[in-house]
Amino acid sequence: MPYSHAHYAGNLVDGAYSLGLFGDVATDVCIQLDGDEGLFASYSDVQFRAPVHAGDVLEVSATVTRMGTRSRTVAFTATVVCRGSGGSAARVLAEPIVAVTAVGTVVVPAPA
Structure with a gap:
């Protein structure tokens, strides 16, 4: 995560990132x-x-969990695999940390 996206105390990065x-x-x-x-239609959960x-x-x-005619439901996971330890250093985590999960719907154009 770039330091330019840390907007909160403790160098916390906002969830929107x-x-x-x-x-x-x-x-x-x-x-x-x-x-x-395609186009991102919505997030849920x-x-x-x-x-x-x-x-x-x-x-x-990302894992596609449903494929409709034009829509796809996708499950997303963002996992922290290394924790920053100052400057350009980081330490690899023995157990990765699931930080964010979501389900999204994307829509693709109709075939021509």
Whole structure:
């Protein structure tokens, strides 16, 4: 996490940053599945489960849980795999920490 996104005490990064990462991953999922970046329609069940701090290293994953004709439901997880320890240093966590989960719906254009 870049230090420029730490807006709160203790170098806490706002939750919207993780949601932005989910949007980037959703774009990749849509391109891989449908050849188009699609549009993000909605989020549901967003849960901020652990803090994310500047200097942390996140791993973001996405799993398509439903495929409709034009919509896809995707489950997202942002996991802290390294904690920043000042400057450019970080320590690898023995047990990664699930920081944010969400379910999102993306829509792709109708076939031409």
